[in-house]
Amino acid sequence: MIHADLSDRQDGWREQLWTRRLTEDRFEVTCLPFFTYGICYLDVVTLDSNHLVTAVVQKSGHRTLRVALVAEHQDRDQLHELLHGKLVEAALPHEWLQGTYLSADLPPGTDASALLEVLEAPAQAGALHWEIDA
Template structure:
């Protein structure tokens, strides 16, 4: 994989001093030549715990336990889910653009959920076990109907490494 485009997490919600970074190949998700850098912490055994909210990877969420390849560079499987989900949205315009209702941005910031921004147009929100996301879904549905953003669940598709879905 030469000439990769990296999707990075500038401020991962679970960042700690002893974190690791591994890659998720985004080609199986239709993003050829792109990888997402995922922040990880040691978990029991040979596993790692996800310490960020994935922006582009499907089937993987904050706190999930994952397995890396033999070189420790790529996530190859989601071994143990921890019950978190990712709600993510791509805004049509940068969030500081006057065409984006600031009430949406305010709701994201005030919803009490962990979130991360990628650039000025993309947000990933962690929905922890037992949390009701219906208010954010309603806001995103309305904004999508108005043409402000597109949203999806990060587990709309399973995690895939290579050509085969794994860890579902």
């Protein structure tokens, strides 16, 4: 397990990332990052002596779809169920954090257009925010 430094967003903030050691100084990311930009599933990273990511040395071609449901929105639970169902239907690996934050893996060649269409109306209504990171 390693950490990504997110202190540029909040002092002392870090995200824990699960990895698999490839060599003495290279690790493959084996989780779906929720908050760390520029690191996706199966990317290869290097670390410093504090187990903090120093660089991405090989991109996997995977992308990460991140969705944040607005906690106060009246349709939050229904949106959670809808999105979860669409991801299961599309057989896309995904993780939820506290039922509000979603991180989904988009493997190389994945056409996410149908999923993005589902996000458009709730995003315009202020019920969620989404982004894709590569």
